[in-house]
Amino acid sequence: MPEKTRHQPGAFCWIEAATTDARSARTFYESLFGWTSEDFPTGPESSYTILRLRGRDIGGLYQLDEARKARGVVPHWLTYVAVASADESAEKARSMGATVLQPPFDAQEFGRMAVVQDPQGAVFAIWQAKKHPGAGLVNETGTWGWCELATSDEEAARRFYTKLFGWGAKVGSAGPMTYTEWQLGGTSIGGCLKLDPSWGPVPAHWLVYFMVDDCDAAVAKTKSLGGSVTVPPQDVPNVGRFSVLADPAGAAFAVIRLLTPPASGT
Numbered sequence: 153m154p155e156k157t158r159h160q161p162g163a164f165c166w167i168e169a170a171t172t173d174a175r176s177a178r179t180f181y182e183s184l185f186g187w188t189s190e191d192f193p194t195g196p197e198s199s200y201t202i203l204r205l206r207g208r209d210i211g212g213l214y215q216l217d218e219a220r221k222a223r224g225v226v227p228h229w230l231t232y233v234a235v236a237s238a239d240e241s242a243e244k245a246r247s248m249g250a251t252v253l254q255p256p257f258d259a260q261e262f263g264r265m266a267v268v269q270d271p272q273g274a275v276f277a278i279w280q281a282k283k284h285p286g287a288g289l290v291n292e293t294g295t296w297g298w299c300e301l302a303t304s305d306e307e308a309a310r311r312f313y314t315k316l317f318g319w320g321a322k323v324g325s326a327g328p329m330t331y332t333e334w335q336l337g338g339t340s341i342g343g344c345l346k347l348d349p350s351w352g353p354v355p356a357h358w359l360v361y362f363m364v365d366d367c368d369a370a371v372a373k374t375k376s377l378g379g380s381v382t383v384p385p386q387d388v389p390n391v392g393r394f395s396v397l398a399d400p401a402g403a404a405f406a407v408i409r410l411l412t413p414p415a416s417g418t
C-alpha cells in the first residue's frame with residue numbers, strides 16, 4: 153500500500169531537501185509534483201518545511217544556513233533509513249569505517265536521528281521514530297519510490313549496508329553494468345551501481361527517484377521551471393523510463409515512469 157503509518161527498521165522512511173532558497177524550492181517542487189507545503193519554526197530565524205501530497209507527509213525541505221554553506225554543503229536530497237536505535241546504528245556504522253557527520257540527537261519530540269557518511273563517501277541519515285514515523289505516502293505518482301546508491305566500490309558497499317541494515321543484496325545487471333537491488337524482507341527497495349568515469353568527478357551519493365506518469369513530460373516541465381537535465385530520458389528494459397535532473401539550486405533527483413507499479417517494500 154502506498155499509504156504508510158510506520159516504517160520497519162531497514163526501510164527507507166523519509167527524504168529531505170537542503171537548499172539555498174527554500175521559497176523558490178517549494179514553488180519548483182509544488183509545480184512539478186503537485187505537492188503542498190507547510191513551514192514549522194525551528195528557531196528565531198529558521199524553519200522546516202513539510203512537503204505533502206493528498207494531505208500526507210512525504211518529505212521535508214530546509215534552507216542551508218551560513219555555517220553549513222561555509223563547510224561546503226551544497227543543495228542536495230538526503231535519504232533516511234528507519235532504525236530501532238539511532239545511537240546503536242550510528243555506533244555500528246562508525247565501527248565499520250563510516251564517519252558520523254552528525255552524532256545522534258533528538259529532533260524535538262518527533263524522533264532521534266544521525267547523519268552518516270559511508271566508507272566510500274555517500275551520505276545518508278538514520279531515523280528512530282517517536283511521534284513522526286516518516287513519510288505517510290510512498291510508491292505512487294508524485295512521491296518517491298526508489299533510492300539508489302552510486303559508489304566507487306560495489307562489493308564494499310554491499311558488505312557495509314547488508315551488515316548495517318540487514319538488507320539483502322540481489323546482484324544482477326542493467327545493460328552492460330552490474331546492478332544491485334537492496335532488499336528488505338525479500339522485496340526490492342532500492343539499488344546500487346558503480347560510478348562510471350564518463351560521469352566526470354561525481355562523488356559517491358544516494359539519489360532519490362520520484363514516480364511520474366510521463367517521464368518526458370516531467371523533464372520538459374523541470375526545464376520550464378528552471379531546472380536542468382543531467383541524464384536525458386532513457387528506457388531501462390523491463391523496468392521503465394527515467395531521467396536524472398536537478399532543481400534550480402542544483403539538488404539532483406530522478407524521475408521514473410515504471411512499466412509496472414512497485415511493490416510496497418518501504
